[in-house]
Amino acid sequence: MSLASQTLVDRHRLADHTADRRMLLLAGMALVVGTGGALGAWMLIKLIALATNLFWFGRLSAEDAVITDASVGVLVVAIPIIGSVIVGLMARFGSEKIRGHGIPEAIETILFGESRLSLKVAILKPLSSAISIGSGGPFGAEGPIIMTGGAIGSLFAQCCHLSAAERKTLLVAGAAAGMTGIFGTPLAAILLAIEVLLFEWKPRSFVPVVVATMMSYALRPYLVDSGPMFATFIPLPQSPWALPTSGLIGLIVGLEAMVLSTSLYRIEDLFHKLPVHWMWWPAIGAITVGLGGMIDAHVLGAGYASIAALLDGSLSLKVALALLVVKAIVWLVALGSGTSGGVLAPLLILGGAAGFLVGQLLGADAGFWAMIGMAGIMSGAMRAPLTGAIFAAELTGQFDALPHTIIAAGSAYAVSVLLMRRSILTEKIARRGRHILQEYTIDTLELGQADQLMTRAPQTLPGSLTIAEAVAFFVSEARYRSYPVIDAHGRLLGMVSRADALRWQSEGTLAPATLADTVSDAAQPVAYPDTTGGIVADLIIETGIGRIPVVERQTHKVMGIVSRQDLLKARNANRLAEIERERFIGGASKA
Template sequence: MDDRLLLIAFGAAVGVCSGLAAVALSHGLVFMMENLSVFRDYWWAFVLPGIGMAASSLFLEKVVREGAGHGVPEVVYSVSRHGGLLRLRSSFSRLISNCLTIGSGASAGPEAPVIISGASIGSNISRLFSLNERQRVTLVGCGSAGALSAIFNAPVAGMVFTIEIIMGEWSAGNVVPIAVASVAGAQVTRLLQTHQISFTHLRFDVDVTSTLAAVGLAVLTALISVLFARSLRYSHHISEKITLPVWVRALIGGCMVGAIGLLLPGVLGEGYHSIQQMVEGAFAPGLALMLLLVGAKIAATALTLGWGGSGGIFAPALVIGSFAGLMYHRFIVLLLPGFSWVDEGCYALLGMAGVISGTMHAPLTGIFLIVDITGRYETILPLILVSALSTTISRVFEPASFYLRELVQKGQYLKPRTDAKVLADLSITELVEKDCKTVPRNMLLGDFIKVVQDSHRNHFPVVDEQTGEFQGMIHLDDIRPYLLDSLMYETVFLEQVMQTEVETVDIHEDLSEVLDRMDANGLFSMPVVSSSRFVGMISKATLLDKYRHELMVQTMH
């Protein structure tokens, strides 16, 4: 069967499965909320998020022994380094832990959990059918797209997010199956889900002044995004320093979130309800309170995710964004009351796009998510403006997307078709030239010159003839002065002329590190030595040859 058709068929199947996972999670969340809402009014309700987070972290650590973070970075890591291999347990573990976290009221989003579940479903389906890495990566993308489009009922956003963040590249081979999966996921959700966020009945008349004023909102959301990303990391950092067991940490963190929630209930949970109110213009609080809400939501999310809760930043970013949008609207109305401004709901939408684009460095995702959930294009001009500017400004402060930041710092993020990816794929074993003749250390110079005559190389590794251990290297330059001196022929042993301070390469080393060392020492070739045995030479000349082939093979499908 044709490769492309096969992938489309698999993509649709994966999209349906991940859509089902997303529907399951949102039903679980509704169930939890309904059953726990009766306790909300008691004074001790603040421990609820604590208990939920503790249960969630216990489940992750002890029951499924997941041991990994919130989801998206793991998917990106696996796609960029391991051809999309993901553990089977990841396909459900985050759903349950996330259900416990959000259901109990802690502040997080359900998107990252469904993305990793969908991705893991895709990965495991392709493992079952022994598909190759390229196909597997595509199916991982399909899973993520299907899940995201199902949880938001936003097919375009699901697709765009997957391509922007997870895959890191647009290619014809990927886009079609991912689009199909996105459609499948959204369709599943439309069939099975009766309540969704959708603002299709809203109309906004956006005029020039409102569009221009959006520039200010872009700056605001960019700054908020940076603050958000940094407080998430900071909170994680603090909690790691505490030596208590994970579940105790989660309990403490959860109680703090609960305490914030007692004062400002709007920050709890994933927050879709507040978003709904804000966009529809039914949200009462004034400017000062909005500012407080933005801060509180950031704090609650940072505590939840940093201290052991399980979830994503997508929904909190939307909530923060709409708070920010509303706040900005109140501010400009106060400042310039003479103008006629568009409804505050519109600014809430713009704020969402701004914060999403700012934290994730994914402007297209921000734009299309809003277009998807409103189903209209009236807001498109300020939307593009806010998303693009917000990404650009936040890039000044944060070098990489929140999801990729850690990977980029560790040098683990390998964008497809880049130098880093090509170098990571090539291994020393593939590059080593084995046609080098070794010479014993006790060889006379005269005999060595005969060896040189028959060889077409300039480097000669010297080994110990008894143990076979690598001793050093001789370059033709080292013997050049004695080349015509026949007296030296019979009196000089190779060990006297060889270089012993040689930089060597281990066969298991990463190529990028080897190249860095070559550059640092100004070398063009290095001997590969594995447990003190000479294996071969590695040279920049062969590397260029292989590098070009690899690049060609990777860029053309």
């Protein structure tokens, strides 16, 4: 057994968390990553503005520009195609990882790629996204900045001597910092990290993510802007039906999220059937984008102005309908074609338009219901209910609307998980042969300690037994592969296995010797009564020894044995707790 394994057991102390001083190291590194994420957000915003000015106004400028102000005639069809051709070429000859909206790629890198992103992705992803969005692609900047900020954190982590889990922490810290830099929503960015990216909730990862996010938030006023991105006063409805109506809108946009996700991947399947290289798919999808732009230019680009108009209730009914229908079509086709862009801003528009139209039917508070729709659709589509609820409140500064956004997010989340096996983010990963379970549960092995899992008073062999007697025992009586060897006081001398008996039998030279003379506990892994089942499992995996003796810490007397079967029983107990149903009051029953 390695010294590191037994040192882990010897130094193991029971505590609520596993944090150590390396958390502080990662928190310090997160200051750098947070700065990089903020700068990345600023750079992406400027690149999008530069591309928008070049494509639609023919000028070299990084000032904010709105596509709806441009007058280009029929070129509204050609410009998205030109941008998409450039993106396709960048993906074909640069990196295929820039395709798509970025979040599934970040998740896949975290879970299956040891959190290592390349410098090429860090450069090409924001550049390709800026070209895509600037040329009229109906996307937002959040997916690209999550990928870009994640790449910044990953690259910085790769320059240091860190584990894959620590690299993951800094990758996610960069992603959250980038999202904060774009939207100014630090709490929602932290929750997105927890609900979508980290796949854990540990101090080791949580604290650095908070540090990076708040660093980005502190720098944002100097780089982008201060205050909420869509700061507006939205009076809360005074009707007693406001909360139930929020829940109803949540159900509606939850169904909308299901339709959007299903349609997206059906469209993607159709592109895969085309007899042309995938490099040309974005250009083909851009034809639909251009035609949609001829119907209503509001469907082009990120659409942040449309989000603002939905929230302040100033959008006309005609434009809201166009956003709900035409924006959905052009976004789904463009995203299904594999071009580069994000999902969050389009989702906000589509959910906001649905809520806005409900408000029109109710005759009042259309902007408020648009905000509720935004919270719900983000929750339903991304399976991030807390993020959706907080994000809508932070975007607008309307924290007094939190009860309404929470019920909408909860309703949409319930619809989504009941009707869809996977979210719009994880479906793409599943299609690549990967399975992701987006549920956090306590590890049952970490709940149990060795003295609760072990088989007590196990059969042992005395150290005085000769090798010949031991060989005879294994030939005729042994039920297990290995047994503890103890001295006259019950203290562990070592373990003897069936493999040892076969070796001794073939050698034949150690027959007169005793087990006490032959075995040694120097290399024998042991557990103590308070050692957790998780550490015992680690010992079994690392050493290949299937039965770990449990000994008293001071006397080294054998108390029991923890086998693979004992560990599996602990897992099965947790499974039974999920499926066995009993009634304890009002009559005995069990199902």
